[in-house]
């Protein structure tokens with residue numbers, strides 16, 4: 001039984017809701033474990049094709065739990081190595097969409113940045129306030145934001161630690177969609193259900209190839225894409241997709 005999250009599913013979409021409202025969904029270690037375990041469980045579940053991560057109307061998550069972190073020492077951090085757990089999110093094969101209302105700060109922003117797509121409210125507040133605590137982002141923030149915005153913009157935002165509006169996040173391609181706060185969940189579920197109708201094996205192979213493009217050379221990336229393209233021809237969904245085109249009917253994808 002999870003203490004800090006809720007999970008449910010709807011039409012092939014698995015939803016993980018962060019639920020620690022009294023501290024704006026501040027992420028303690030148990031909560032991160034619960035999120036990761038639930039993501040892995042949805043990833044293994046054949047009835048789930050897309051995963052959505054949401055908070056509440058006030059906060060996606062206001063960062064790592066500062067109270068929990070306060071007394072940490074280099075040694076306790078080294079022994080626990082808490083950020084290793086976050087790497088598991090990067091190994092989830094299915095699409096993950098973050099639905100952001102309110103604050104997505106520090107670790108909360110990093111959690112959203114671990115997702116493949118981000119749908120956010122017009123008044124959502126992103127940012128890395130860690131500098132004001134005398135530290136820096138630790139769950140990948142310096143890397144994700146730099147890859148999204150470039151060195152100078154990332155440095156300015158992370159050095160100053162000011163809240164970043166959804167407008168700015170949208171302008172720099174950090175988020176996919178910016179909409180009225182009350183429509184965030186509806187729009188995210190609409191997008192998730194649309195994705196859930198796509199052939200799951202293609203989605204998975206596309207996810208791997210697109211994320212690899214960030215780190216690989218062009219040629220290595222093209223090699224990986226090619227391998228995935230060839231692999232797609234092992235699926236029944238490739239046969240179904242091409243047959244449906246030829247027979248002028250909608251395809252029905254089975255994920256095989």
Ligand code: CAA
Pocket residue numbers: 022023024026027062063064065066067103105106107108110129130133136137138139141
């Ligand atoms: N950790 C622990 N508790 C937190 C928290 C956090 N990150 N963020 C908010 N809370 C708690 C507050 O202490 C408060 O608790 P009490 O009611 O017991 O006082 C409750 O949540 C509500 O917060 P506020 O009263 O502060 O709400 P607000 O609307 O006035 O302000 C806020 C909202 C601007 C987000 C403010 O809460 C804030 O600045 N939070 C901290 C943000 C932050 O610094 N995040 C980075 C954390 S470090 C990190 O994430 C490292 C990493 O890379 C992994």
